Amino acid sequence: MAHDTKKRIGIYPGTFDPVTKGHLHLIKRASKLVDHLIIGVAISEKKKPLFDVNERLDLLNADIANMPEKYCGIDVRSFDNLLVHFAMEQGATCIFRGLRAVSDFEYEFQMTGMNARLAPEVETVFLMAADKYQFVSSAFVKEIYSLGGDISEVVTPNVERALQSKFGK
Numbered sequence: 001m002a003h004d005t006k007k008r009i010g011i012y013p014g015t016f017d018p019v020t021k022g023h024l025h026l027i028k029r030a031s032k033l034v035d036h037l038i039i040g041v042a043i044s045e046k047k048k049p050l051f052d053v054n055e056r057l058d059l060l061n062a063d064i065a066n067m068p069e070k071y072c073g074i075d076v077r078s079f080d081n082l083l084v085h086f087a088m089e090q091g092a093t094c095i096f097r098g099l100r101a102v103s104d105f106e107y108e109f110q111m112t113g114m115n116a117r118l119a120p121e122v123e124t125v126f127l128m129a130a131d132k133y134q135f136v137s138s139a140f141v142k143e144i145y146s147l148g149g150d151i152s153e154v155v156t157p158n159v160e161r162a163l164q165s166k167f168g169k
Helices: 021-031 053-065 083-089 102-118 138-146 157-167
Strands: 009-014 036-042 073-079 094-099 123-128
Touching: 009 021, 009 083, 021 036, 021 053, 021 094, 021 123, 036 053, 036 083, 053 073, 053 157, 083 094, 083 102, 094 102, 102 123, 138 157
Parallel strands: 009 036, 009 094, 036 073, 094 123
Antiparallel strands: none
């Protein structure tokens, strides 16, 4: 049986406003499963992100550069079109999605069904969040930080400094 030499490219999409250690843990795990991983940063102006897209790209690039374990090449790119269209433009064969809790599942299930209709050649792969990150979300990180809480366990020092400059602390 001939071995297919085509590179397997995966996409891990998100808003990453800001990137958390939970995101980085999923990036590490997804990098084991493909030959090349693209982190797709959704521009998502309707979500009114705290960090603009260039700041989010910079934070991700810095945190990925500092990751001790990467199992493939990783690029960070922004997109403002449909995720499946972005995936097809990048030549991706799969989209990685993180699941933290049952509450994530219903939304992800619906999105996966729609993506499968739009691009049946692109698979969605779900990765369960590690126990210690199941409660972590970017929204919680911003709220906890803005109210004076300690977020050092769930974000890198790089992201904590970026939050300091945003909130003027």
